[in-house]
Amino acid sequence: MPPDSPLSFDPRDAIAAKRDGGRLSAEAIARFVSGAASGELADDQVAALLMAVFLRGLDPGELLAWTRAMLDSGERLAWSPEGGPLVDKHSTGGIGDKASLPLAPALAACGARVPMISGRGLGHTGGTLDKLEAIEGLRTGLGAGEHGRCLATAGWFIAAQTERLVPADRRLYALRDRIAAVESIPLIASSILSKKLAEGLDALVLDVKFGSGAFLPEVERGRRLAATMVELAGGFGLEARALLTNMQRPLGRAIGHALEVEESLECLGGAGPLDLRELVCRLGGELLESTGLAAPGSGAARLARALDDGSARERFERGVAAQGARPGALGRLPRSRSVEVLRARRSGFLGCGDLRLLGRAVLELGGGRRSSAERIDFAVGLRLLVDPGQELRAGEPLLEIHHQAGRGLEAARQAIETGLPIGDRPPRFEPLVLERLTAAGVPQAPGLDSPSGPFAP
Ligand code: URA
Numbered sequence: 185m186p187p188d189s190p191l192s193f194d195p196r197d198a199i200a201a202k203r204d205g206g207r208l209s210a211e212a213i214a215r216f217v218s219g220a221a222s223g224e225l226a227d228d229q230v231a232a233l234l235m236a237v238f239l240r241g242l243d244p245g246e247l248l249a250w251t252r253a254m255l256d257s258g259e260r261l262a263w264s265p266e267g268g269p270l271v272d273k274h275s276t277g278g279i280g281d282k283a284s285l286p287l288a289p290a291l292a293a294c295g296a297r298v299p300m301i302s303g304r305g306l307g308h309t310g311g312t313l314d315k316l317e318a319i320e321g322l323r324t325g326l327g328a329g330e331h332g333r334c335l336a337t338a339g340w341f342i343a344a345q346t347e348r349l350v351p352a353d354r355r356l357y358a359l360r361d362r363i364a365a366v367e368s369i370p371l372i373a374s375s376i377l378s379k380k381l382a383e384g385l386d387a388l389v390l391d392v393k394f395g396s397g398a399f400l401p402e403v404e405r406g407r408r409l410a411a412t413m414v415e416l417a418g419g420f421g422l423e424a425r426a427l428l429t430n431m432q433r434p435l436g437r438a439i440g441h442a443l444e445v446e447e448s449l450e451c452l453g454g455a456g457p458l459d460l461r462e463l464v465c466r467l468g469g470e471l472l473e474s475t476g477l478a479a480p481g482s483g484a485a486r487l488a489r490a491l492d493d494g495s496a497r498e499r500f501e502r503g504v505a506a507q508g509a510r511p512g513a514l515g516r517l518p519r520s521r522s523v524e525v526l527r528a529r530r531s532g533f534l535g536c537g538d539l540r541l542l543g544r545a546v547l548e549l550g551g552g553r554r555s556s557a558e559r560i561d562f563a564v565g566l567r568l569l570v571d572p573g574q575e576l577r578a579g580e581p582l583l584e585i586h587h588q589a590g591r592g593l594e595a596a597r598q599a600i601e602t603g604l605p606i607g608d609r610p611p612r613f614e615p616l617v618l619e620r621l622t623a624a625g626v627p628q629a630p631g632l633d634s635p636s637g638p639f640a641p
Pocket of ligand 1 (some may be wrong): 366371372373375376636
């Protein structure tokens with residue numbers, strides 16, 4: 185329907201057009217998304233259009249209009265003009281992915297400001313907000329004025345989405361979840377980017393994971409999502425880059441909230457697992473270079489210096505204090521009552537099977553939630569004692585299970601045995617960073633508009 189049409193908007197027209205593979209006008213998209221956000225449209229009609237989009241995709245113009253409509257459904261954060269460039273990272277999430285915790289303060293130590301709005305864990309991956317809340321007293325639900333105050337004090341914050349930030353996403357995401365329409369590239373891209381655009385950023389880096397522990401396990405789908413988001417961000421004038429990174433193996437050695445905070449503190453002290461350090465430096469390096477805080481090719485080394493010289497750790501302490509952490513809380517992280525050491529059942533090489541099983545193991549121990557109302561035990565989790573790929577002898581210590589008086593222990597043991605098989609040959613893993621995508625490098629595929637283009641479902 186053209187914008188000046190005298191006919192009233194009928195959602196059935198849009199649903200039928202998309203169902204039949206047609207194109208939606210920007211006006212119809214705006215009416216639909218705002219109707220979904222306000223509650224004016226009923227669940228059945230919103231769900232029907234979402235399923236039609238899931239099946240038919242959106243072309244670049246439609247995706248831009250869809251994302252703009254989502255962004256316009258709520259407020260945009262605004263920051264003081266004083267201070268460094270505003271940057272953020274989004275990760276599609278994975279097992280042991282705690283990179284935001286060292287990355288945000290390290291970027292602040294390099295002169296950037298990081299207003300990071302993040303999410304909670306649901307399913308097999310833990311959420312950054314939940315990990316931070318393992319720190320006694322720390323609040324992620326920041327009130328009016330607190331975001332700006334934290335940014336001014338520490339140069340970073342990690343906080344929960346507010347009611348007013350992209351309200352359309354809350355309704356659309358909940359409905360997608362109910363109708364099995366989450367894994368749609370245009371719907372994921374618009375959901376993620378509308379929230380990042382609302383943060384008022386100068387630059388964004390996207391960590392798009394592939395492998396069995398990732399939200400989209402297939403490399404090709406990860407690549408298409410990354411290319412879609414980089415190009416979509418460019419359509420809004422936001423410089424975005426993406427790294428396609430490996431989730432065929434856990435990131436670092438700790439999985440579980442307090443254990444991951446502890447590992448993040450190691451990284452902030454210039455130590456800890458090398459893969460975590462490399463990922464933090466690569467992601468941060470992209471942002472430092474794209475905002476001019478580091479010369480091309482020198483961003484990762486600049487970020488590494490902030491981890492090694494104590495400045496990132498100092499920013500971390502300032503930031504968590506600004507978000508309410510009690511004095512000394514970092515030295516009093518929650519600990520489980522019991523730790524069991526799991527040993528190799530046979531000799532061979534440590535491989536990685538379906539990594540979601542490691543998330544499942546933590547869930548069984550009480551460290552995850554099946555529904556958004558469930559409470560998390562921050563203390564439980566797993567700590568690998570060897571790296572995937574390493575050769576082991578039968579009986580050698582493999583992993584610690586941090587549990588509370590045996591709760592979920594047997595189920596966790598079983599999940600770990602399958603998730604971390606021991607084989608006769610060394611497993612083959614792709615590199616930690618498989619590909620890097622920038623606005624200049626996003627393939628302008630022929631058929632961008634066609635169902636095989638990067639905006640297709
Ligand atoms: N994360 C989001 O924020 N939105 C999606 O649709 C999927 C993952």
